[in-house]
Amino acid sequence: MxxxxxxxxxxxxxxxxxxxxxxxxxxxxxxxxxxxxxxxxxxxxxxxxxxxxxxxxxxxxxxxxxxxxxxxxxxxxxxxxxxxGLNKNYSMILIGAGNLGKAIACYSGFKMQGFEINAIFDIDPHLVGNFLEGTTIQHVDKLEDYLKENHVDVAILATPKNASQSMADLLGKSDVESIWNFSPAHLTVPDNVIVENIHLTDSLYGLVFRLNENREIRKQG
Amino acid sequence: MxxxxxxxxxxxxxxxxxxxxxxxxxxxxxxxxxxxxxxxxxxxxxxxxxxxxxxxxxxxxxxxxxxxxxxxxxxxxxxxxxxxGLNKNYSMILIGAGNLGKAIACYSGFKMQGFEINAIFDIDPHLVGNFLEGTTIQHVDKLEDYLKENHVDVAILATPKNASQSMADLLGKSDVESIWNFSPAHLTVPDNVIVENIHLTDSLYGLVFRLNENREIRKQG
DNA sequence: TAGATTGTTAATCGATTAACAATC
DNA sequence: TAGATTGTTAATCGATTAACAATC
Missing domain, CATH: 1.10.10.10 (Winged helix-like DNA-binding domain superfamily/Winged helix DNA-binding domain)
Incomplete structure (x- = not known):
């Protein structure tokens, strides 16, 4: 419809x-x-x-x-x-299982709405093999193969800044439709890939700007 | 200046x-x-x-x-x-030390920029007393007294939805200047308090909307 | 100097709002 | 019916962009 x-x-x-x-x-x-x-x-x-x-x-x-x-x-x-479009189900993967990645994986807010994380990847050998919300963390080397065999609606990017563009490149070559980007980087991707950013520091800096603006206003009357 | x-x-x-x-x-x-x-x-x-x-x-x-x-x-x-305004220092507190709160506290992105979390509060007795990034987690009962004795530039709200408005009320009565809200609730606060929202699910839903829009477009040519 | 690029003005574009006929 | 509130149109407001004189 x-x-x-x-x-x-x-x-x-x-x-x-x-x-x-x-x-x-x-x-x-x-x-x-x-x-x-x-x-x-x-x-x-x-x-x-x-x-x-x-x-x-x-x-x-x-x-x-x-x-x-x-x-x-x-x-x-x-x-x-x-x-x-919340009547449909969406297949997600998580790249980066650090503190932020873990928090996202555990975040209960969207689990009930048809979103499921089907695979988790990290580069840290200490994390690989661990379970996170019922999913085994795989080495990021396995990502490329995974993308060939599985369709992904949303790739969650919770990697450090310096890793994120190369990950985006990899995702851009696959049929991943969108990236939910938590890394503080401006990603360059093919036209058909949607990027939605959560830039934590940007958000905080914007807050602080308005805080100072507020102080100025109060000072001047 | x-x-x-x-x-x-x-x-x-x-x-x-x-x-x-x-x-x-x-x-x-x-x-x-x-x-x-x-x-x-x-x-x-x-x-x-x-x-x-x-x-x-x-x-x-x-x-x-x-x-x-x-x-x-x-x-x-x-x-x-x-x-x-990143030449100044900002005093922050964190309310809610769950997965998301922990991730925020550990997030390295803003530590170097003059932002410091000086106190952490949670309602869960299992968490109270634990250390997080060098700060002891206090019971949220202590928050009111803390606010009387300490100036807070930014209160980070990482509580479950149902707790956040009552926390915002408490913060609104103090001299807290701003709230960085990670809870999925629309906060009502006094005029002089700035609210900056990180609504994770809203962000994901917006992404998914555009994803479906994209699919429609590709389908139609 | 010639080329490049700023800061700003005026033109354009798009988003928000006020107003109201339609109608439950 | 009278009151309320929609969906939409036209008016307003604000943000973006194109263009260019100023000037490094």
């Missing part, structure tokens, strides 16, 4: 893509609380968006509300789930 | 704040490689931005380049470092 908005031609703007998971998360909470209906105004208030933005975002994909009523929480949740 | 752009009145746009750390990271690399000069065109090519955008971003804060030459890498790096 094709979702309405996709046919409109243009790709969905980044801003919208970034907000969809926020809607999904909050709607899940509401459903969990047994709340049946919600209006765009209420959603906006809870999530610090304008009501218009929420309606506009959703209208990329269809008409899910009802005048005078708002949205049915369960229905809308189902729709957003479908829009995000 | 006040940086030029700040006086212009308006706050620096989010987009610019988001790109500054990327410039910083890449310039650090260039300096490390011993490269002396770079033009906005070269920077743009390496980082997938337009040259105009880079010049425009930098011009918020001053004139760091030279016509016909470009930018001196060391100089520009120093300036960006100053703009971000």
């Amino acid at each position: 094709t979702v309405k908005g996709r046919e409109k031609g243009g790709a969905v703007p980044q801003g919208v893509v970034g907000r969809l998971p926020i809607y999904f998360r909050y709607l899940s909470e509401l459903e969990h609380q047994g709340i049946e209906r919600i209006s765009s105004a209420q959603l906006g208030k809870a999530l610090d968006f304008t009501a218009a933005q929420i309606r506009s975002d959703l209208s990329y994909f269809g008409s899910f509300g009802q005048q005078g009523y708002g949205y049915n929480v369960q229905d809308l949740l189902k729709q957003v789930r479908l829009i995000l | 006040t940086v030029k752009g700040r006086e212009k009145g308006g706050a620096v746009p989010q987009g610019v704040v988001g790109r500054l750390p990327i410039y910083f990271r890449y310039l650090s690399e260039l300096e490390h490689q011993g490269i002396e000069r770079i033009s906005s065109a070269q920077l743009g090519k390496a980082l997938d931005f337009t040259a105009a955008q880079i010049r425009s971003d930098l011009s918020y804060f001053g004139s760091f380049g030279q016509q016909g030459y470009g930018y001196n890498v060391q100089d520009l790096l120093k300036q960006v470092r100053l703009i971000l």
Whole structure:
């Protein structure tokens, strides 16, 4: 089934893509609380968006509300789930089983949503052979062969900075569709590979910039 | 010393704040490689931005380049470092010493940049008393008293979803200036507290959305 | 000097918001 | 029906880019 908005031609703007998971998360909470209906105004208030933005975002994909009523929480949740593609299963591999890699592998947040880590690789001989969340850590030398024999939707990259581009090159030559990059490097990849970055230090530096901005403002009145 | 752009009145746009750390990271690399000069065109090519955008971003804060030459890498790096506020030290605390909290505490990326975790709290009695990166894990009951006696620039929140808002409330009542939130919750805090979110699942869901978008496009030609 | 590249202005593009007819 | 709230259009706002005079 094709979702309405996709046919409109243009790709969905980044801003919208970034907000969809926020809607999904909050709607899940509401459903969990047994709340049946919600209006765009209420959603906006809870999530610090304008009501218009929420309606506009959703209208990329269809008409899910009802005048005078708002949205049915369960229905809308189902729709957003479908829009995000969370009705499917995704095969992931993890490259880099250090502290961060371990934390990601153990992170319970997405296990229930059809994401599974099917293989884990590391270069450290002390880690190779160990179990992590029920998966044996393999030497990274085995990665190339693994990629030939298995389809991977998402490769999680939690390697040190200096290793990440060469790993990305390897992944780029395979049929891996996307990289979830936790390493502090700007990856160069083929056009058809999607990269989503989690840059921890960038995030912290941005925070600190705004912190200092705040201090300036308070100082000046 | 006040940086030029700040006086212009308006706050620096989010987009610019988001790109500054990327410039910083890449310039650090260039300096490390011993490269002396770079033009906005070269920077743009390496980082997938337009040259105009880079010049425009930098011009918020001053004139760091030279016509016909470009930018001196060391100089520009120093300036960006100053703009971000990385010449100062920042006192951090970590709340939640689970897998993710541990990984953050051990993450080497920001240790060298003046960030220090001075206290760690958790609610799990099995963790309390343990050492993590040279710091004893305290029971979260001690947090309130700690906040009265110590100034905290950044509180790192790595708690489960259901605990994070109550922690944020506690932090909001103290003089904590900012929260680096790793929990999958939308925090409500006083106006003067800055929140920077790392929402792992949101990031993954956004990735998956684009992955499916990509598949649609390839299918249709 | 000639070539290169900045910082900035004006033009363009895109995203957000306000407003409202449609209608539950 | 009257009140509420949608989906969408038009207006606004802001961010990006192209172009260029200034100048190293």
